[in-house]
Amino acid sequence: MLPNKAAVEGVGDAMQLAEVKGRSLWADARTRFFRNKAAVASLVMLALVAGFALFGGTIAQYENDFVDFSLIGSNAYLGVPSVDTGHYFGTDSNGRDLFARTVQGTGISLMVGVVGALVAVIVGTLYGAAAGYYGGRIDGIMMRTVDVLMSIPFMFVLILMLVIFGRSIFMLFLGIGLISWLDMARIARGQTLTIKNKEFVEVAVATGVHPIKIILRHIVPNLLGIVIVYATLLVPNMIIFESFISFLGLGVQEPATSLGALINEGSRTMQFGYHWQIAFPLFFFVVTIFAFFFVGDGLRDALDPKDR
């Protein structure tokens, strides 16, 4: 009962064909992405920021928790940025080297932004697409669940997680992930409602394609445009949100820090003339956000199935 050779070869051919075709689709997107100058420049910027976060520590003259007691508090005005002292970005109001702290904070914030956006994209999109596609009672239950989760006093969820799991960076991501996908789910579901009435979906349904396959193959690709834009919107929101939950005592604990926390601290002292304390973290934040925006925009254009 061995399958005949020709059939095996045929399958092999088909597989090869599919592979080639698949590769070309992605290659196609890649070519289009790399044709977009802003997107490529932004990708380079992102790589530079990531490199700064990863390797910046090697050129820092101080540990990120080292306090110079002569530059603390009321003497903070002495902690101006200077190459001579080794405090390239100056010091924060606790007398710690702002360069080392910005390096470390950028790393945390990049991770938070990316993880938050990824969770939102994956969970939110699939959840929303499924709810929108199935419709009816399933949609009702799924969306009312989202309503409840949106209205629940989120601070208690955070406080409880802190009590149950203790403090860790994992908690931070869990907290961020939990909140980030809700809006995405609503948006994805809304778009799915219109997409599922389109001819190509109706054809797929009529030919008996499995619903999960329809969602993955036909619905989700058509959602990508809005999903990617929303994900790039989420990155800054997540970074800021992180500073809020760190403030609550969850997430990043001193002496570790994040861009959001640094900006928050800087905004408190800027009226006293310590402009560098907000300027440097804000600069990295702004660069990161701009880069994410143009990369997202480029990705959207490259992946848009209609835009051939």
Next chain:
Amino acid sequence: MTLKTKLLATTSAFLIASTGALYADGHATHPETGETLASDQTFTYRVGDESPSIDPGLVEDTDGADVVRDLFEGLYNQDAEGNLVPGVALSHEASDDGLVYTFTLRDNAKWSNGDPVTAGDFVYAWQRAASPELASPYSWYVELMSIENGAAVIAGDIDPSELGVTAVDDTTLEVRLSQPLPYFAQMVTHGTTFPVHQATVEEYGSDWVLPENMVSNGAYVLTEFVPQEKLVRERNPMYWDNENTILDTVTKLVVLDENVALTRYLAGEMDRTIVPAGQFPRLSEEFPDQAVSVPRACSYYYMFNLRDAAPEELQNADVRKALSLAVDRDIIVENVLAGGQEPAYTFTHWATAGFETPDIPMASMTQADRNAMAQELLAGAGYGPDNPLSIDLVYNTNESHKAVAIAISQMWKQTLGVETTLANQEWQTFLEARGNGDFDVARGGWCADYNEASTFLDLMQSESGYNDSKYVNAEVDGLLAEAKTSDNPQANYDRVEEFIAQDTPIIPIYHYASVYMYAETLEGWPYENFEQNWYSKDLYRIAE
């Protein structure tokens, strides 16, 4: 610019209309000092949060108490130095055994609706404050005053009418105590003991504190109250001493953020606000007449967890002492906080009445010597570079607690090589963790309930509910018990402080200061009052 002027114009027009323009003519002078008074007698100050209540029976925070002291008047007031001066009561007599106090009330005290203030109003208010029905979180104050049957009334065992306070006649109030209490008369300056107007309370229930319902007997009446935004009180024409009251309008603004409040102060929107941590040197240089720091009756400290379940390394007194020695208090008070706080080597605040700070050896050493001694002690306990000590430090979420924790953890690291894990927790979580002994080292702060050293040192009692270190020392307990009845307890307090320095259940870090900006034209502020009890009726504004 135009907006602000318009605003001011409307306010003063309102003032003139409502107060009869007694001091609004711009040429009036202060009756005692002769200073020229400003035509605009208003005072606007900032608080950090809304008070839980402004009902005298329920008031529990200092901001609320400030409001209550203006709206209501108790038996006695305090003057600028904190001495007792007549309020509704003119004088009192204590029986020889110290158990019965008889207050003589003035006959010209009136409620804002014209009713006379009588001894019966006090009886009603005190019974109400103790009653389980009102369930005041401050009802324990009645018990603290040792009023006869106080505890039983609070526990609900007997009717509030059995409380040891009676109106002999309209101007004679008799209070019976269950034990003699030398400072009883001092205690009637607290809001819990202030009278309330029975008919109003009974008519409106908990709504009686609304501006349209409230009847009060203080120098001011409540005219506007928007919770979390502002509270306005204006001169009470019915007040017995109204003609000597100078300020017409007092406004409390709720501004949550200290830095925002400072911005608004500098923009001229308010006359008093707190100075953010670390900003005092800069502000006092720029505004020498406005930035003021005075001692505040609180101590800041770190406590060790001495429970059996706590990490073993902290059970070693040498380790604890080493950690205490390595804290450079001068850096904390001069650089981190920089607001006139004092370095602390004793738990009791240095400015506490009748307390002489004992000589703690550590206090007179140089920091270099302290560091050397700390390194020696820690090495002796078996911790060093190859066996580093690592501890968790818990503090509640707050910018200045954070700054102190960062500095101290680095002092420990740089001097002793100790690895500290910092953890900030939101307040309720923090309290729970600290109460349950779920910490190695935790931040603590204690403010005096009354102006005497035992208010601090009683925390070191083995059984004290506030002894979160769970420091147990029978000798300390004995010394403290003896101090209660002693004529001169200073020697006992010295011994207790020495025990604290030796056993180091806590690390005293600094003694608080109260650091505020006050508008230049504001006069009469009682800076000398250690409890910071101020009365708007004693304040005034001078012309610029």
Next chain:
Amino acid sequence: MLSFVFRRLAVAIPTLLILVILSFVLMYSAPGGPFNSERPLPPEVLANIEAKYGLDQPFWKQIVNYVIGVVTQFDFGPSFQYKDRSVNDVIAQGFPVTLTYGFWSFVVAVSVGVSLGVAAAIKQNTWLDYLAVGVSIGAQVLPNFVMAPILLLVFTLWLGWLPGGGWEGGQWNYLIMPVIALSTSYMASIARITRSSMLEVLNTNFIRTARAKGLPMRRVIWRHAMKPAILPVLSYLGPAFVGMITGSVIIDVFFSTGGIGQFFVNSAFNRDYSVIMGITILVGALTILFNLLVDILYAWIDPKIRY
């Protein structure tokens, strides 16, 4: 359609009930309690307080009593923290404030955001596009806790044009800074979602056809492109509107407006259970309501949608 609306409103009741129960469980499992303080109250005092607020009852009974109170008398109970007031008082005072500046922020965010987004999409890759994108990213990267103190410094301290905080019944000069600080980041998001979704619609065949037929651009946009392009913006607006009128704690903190956002955060820290529940129910009801509204608008814009 009408039956759909009724069905959804009927489902809202069990949804809110689940929200109430879940929140109760969450609240009670968090450490601490409304009457915990640094100085623990004597047990008899605590017992009096707990009896007064019904906290001595078993957990399930507290929920039942609460729900009965809310349903039969619309009574959300007394505030545990603010002893002179009830939850109804707190909401009655704070909600109109938040609603006012939230509404204006919404109007500003939507009108400016949608116009910017449409303009940027039509003139893709021109200076107008870059300007719109720049403005919207600029608004996005200045978090409102940075923007609020900057606004205060500039308009209150330096220029002296605007009062630094307070509400005063919502006079316009007290409204300006809160509205600016609250609306910008939403405006930026709306602009970007609008732009991308408009671009997508402009690339579809029917718009190309319409343009090929020589219809004027303005007509194409308003008659044909606007409706499908606004759909994703709408799904964003449901939660965004609720966020604006409830989640504005930063505004309340910096501008002392006394709105509901700060009560929500403070009551969580103070464990003021009844205020938390009151505001949670309010937020839940608004969320359900606005998501329903969005769904209705969806069906109205795209008649093919069936629920």
